[in-house]
Amino acid sequence: MSGESRAWISLSGLGRTLIWLALIGLVAILGQQAGFGVHTLLRLTEANGGEVSRIARRVIAYRLDRVRPTVFRFSQPVSATRILTQPILAQGSAVPGKAWSYSVRVELLDERGGIVSVHEVYSRSVLFESSGKRRGPVQYYRGSDDQVATADEVRIAADRPISAIRVVSGTVDPGVIAIDIRVGERRPLTSAAADSAFVRFNPEDRARLAAANAFPPELLTRQERSAIAVNQWRPIGPVGIDRRDYQMMVLYEEEQEDGAGGFEDDASASGEAGG
Amino acid sequence: MTVLRHRLTWIVIAMVLTATALALLLRSPRKEGSFHVPDAVEARAAEAMFARALASGDLRGSTDFELEAGQLELPAGLSLAEPNGTCTGRGAYLFRTDPASIPVALTAPHRGADRLTGELAGALFEEHPFAAAAWNSAPRRGGEDCPHSGDIARLPTHYLTAFSLAFAQRHPLGRVIQLHGFDHARRNSLAAAEAGMILSDGSRDPSERLLDLADCLTGAFPDTKVAVFPIASDELGATTNAQGRALRAAGFTGFSHLELSESMRRRLMRNAEDRARLAACFGARL
Numbered sequence: 001m002s003g004e005s006r007a008w009i010s011l012s013g014l015g016r017t018l019i020w021l022a023l024i025g026l027v028a029i030l031g032q033q034a035g036f037g038v039h040t041l042l043r044l045t046e047a048n049g050g051e052v053s054r055i056a057r058r059v060i061a062y063r064l065d066r067v068r069p070t071v072f073r074f075s076q077p078v079s080a081t082r083i084l085t086q087p088i089l090a091q092g093s094a095v096p097g098k099a100w101s102y103s104v105r106v107e108l109l110d111e112r113g114g115i116v117s118v119h120e121v122y123s124r125s126v127l128f129e130s131s132g133k134r135r136g137p138v139q140y141y142r143g144s145d146d147q148v149a150t151a152d153e154v155r156i157a158a159d160r161p162i163s164a165i166r167v168v169s170g171t172v173d174p175g176v177i178a179i180d181i182r183v184g185e186r187r188p189l190t191s192a193a194a195d196s197a198f199v200r201f202n203p204e205d206r207a208r209l210a211a212a213n214a215f216p217p218e219l220l221t222r223q224e225r226s227a228i229a230v231n232q233w234r235p236i237g238p239v240g241i242d243r244r245d246y247q248m249m250v251l252y253e254e255e256q257e258d259g260a261g262g263f264e265d266d267a268s269a270s271g272e273a274g275g
Numbered sequence: 276m277t278v279l280r281h282r283l284t285w286i287v288i289a290m291v292l293t294a295t296a297l298a299l300l301l302r303s304p305r306k307e308g309s310f311h312v313p314d315a316v317e318a319r320a321a322e323a324m325f326a327r328a329l330a331s332g333d334l335r336g337s338t339d340f341e342l343e344a345g346q347l348e349l350p351a352g353l354s355l356a357e358p359n360g361t362c363t364g365r366g367a368y369l370f371r372t373d374p375a376s377i378p379v380a381l382t383a384p385h386r387g388a389d390r391l392t393g394e395l396a397g398a399l400f401e402e403h404p405f406a407a408a409a410w411n412s413a414p415r416r417g418g419e420d421c422p423h424s425g426d427i428a429r430l431p432t433h434y435l436t437a438f439s440l441a442f443a444q445r446h447p448l449g450r451v452i453q454l455h456g457f458d459h460a461r462r463n464s465l466a467a468a469e470a471g472m473i474l475s476d477g478s479r480d481p482s483e484r485l486l487d488l489a490d491c492l493t494g495a496f497p498d499t500k501v502a503v504f505p506i507a508s509d510e511l512g513a514t515t516n517a518q519g520r521a522l523r524a525a526g527f528t529g530f531s532h533l534e535l536s537e538s539m540r541r542r543l544m545r546n547a548e549d550r551a552r553l554a555a556c557f558g559a560r561l
């Protein structure tokens with residue numbers, strides 16, 4: 001045993017107690033002054049200790065009409081758009097292995113409303129595979145028993161800048177009672193603004209957006225960061241008034257058991273139209 | 276030397292643990308505010324007084340709590356507030372006893388600090404027949420105008436909690452709405468920074484009633500991102516909000532904590548039609 005430790009041991013019991021009390025008191029006061037806030041931590045734990053929502057996201061979708069077109073206007077002329085469509089199936093009609101075909105008619109419009117091009121988009125959607133396994137996340141509309149089939153994505157490029165698109169639903173298989181749509185435009189960012197936008201994302205958003213890269217966000221080049229920020233789709237809404245010119249719906253999506261993301265996985269956090 | 280260092284390490288760990296326990300014990304809720312905070316007995320009495328006021332407009336007994344009737348100008352209904360010039364943080368309360376009133380209590384516990392929330396609550400109460408309204412009477416942070424300050428949304432026994440509980444008892448299917456304001460530049464996530472409204476009921480499992488309100492607001496303000504805690508925004512969830520916790524403990528599911536961005540607050544104050552849309556959602560499905 002060294003001489004220093006013997007010196008410690010040689011302190012009287014009273015001396016040691018006094019040193020303890022003084023140090024404890026000092027740390028207690030410092031803890032309070034610094035707003036240690038253990039009670040806050042405890043309250044948080046208590047508050048968060050209950051049920052946790054299984055809802056992963058809420059997004060806005062628009063129900064297409066067969067006759068009246070729904071018009072979506074971009075924030076500025078764009079060269080491409082992304083469209084997500086989902087057939088809505090009558091309750092009980094979704095059976096394993098069954099697929100539903102449907103189409104939507106999309107007109108790309110220039111600044112003056114002239115038609116740039118017309119696209120008949122045919123899709124085939126499945127809800128349950130033959131094995132009975134559900135394809136994609138569980139999605140639903142609150143208060144409705146209708147079933148929401150998996151979303152289909154199409155990206156349409158235009159020969160010249162377009163300012164809006166006009167969409168109507170087309171032919172549908174029996175059992176499809178409606179088609180819902182979400183339309184997106186790329187974030188209108190310059191290269192410099194894109195890099196700044198990426199830097200402004202919080203660490204979780206940056207990590208999520210850079211997940212497809214081999215390197216973590218902090219090792220990406222400026223060009224890679226800009227490309228990620230620019231390559232985010234932002235939802236746009238239709239022109240007019242709800243229930244007169246279009247019908248808005250709030251689509252709910254549940255967390256998947258395996259933690260995988262839903263169809264929106266390439267969309268930014270802001271790609272979700274609601275919370 | 277090694278023995279001494281080892282021993283000192285354990286001593287430091289023990290001191291930190293003990294200090295934590297002491298800090299926890301010494302820090303009482305009263306430290307949240309320097310103004311008058313009722314104890315549990317007084318809070319229960321205040322709740323009974325508010326219950327009478329909500330039921331029949333009977334304001335007798337309010338002076339026991341240094342709240343005086345008629346301090347506020349009100350087109351219709353009753354008011355309770357602390358005497359002019361006292362600024363002791365007891366809050367201000369408005370009531371409509373008309374049976375046709377909408378069972379919604381609009382509250383703005385951070386009026387002043389959360390800019391325009393008090394004005395917004397006042398405008399909504401004046402323009403729409405909501406049953407009650409309340410806000411803080413002393414600032415959240417101290418200033419020259421008022422010697423007292425504090426955060427009434429963190430005080431379980433404050434009169435606002437008593438008022439909220441009395442309202443929930445009177446209108447079990449109604450809503451107690453707390454209006455707050457947030458600064459998008461201080462948010463941690465993109466989703467919260469881009470939101471115009473962030474809704475929460477103080478839990479991590481939002482109730483159907485909160486989702487009803489969120490869906491209504493989403494439709495009423497299609498150009499605004501309406502986020503729900505914790506689905507899109509993991510911030511501003513009001514999980515430690517004293518009124519929310521008390522109301523949940525009482526079995527009330529109509530507590531709605533609404534955070535508004537500054538641009539949204541300004542827009543609502545500028546535009547009566549937007550306020551009408553907001554009010555319609557507050558009163559929907561009740």
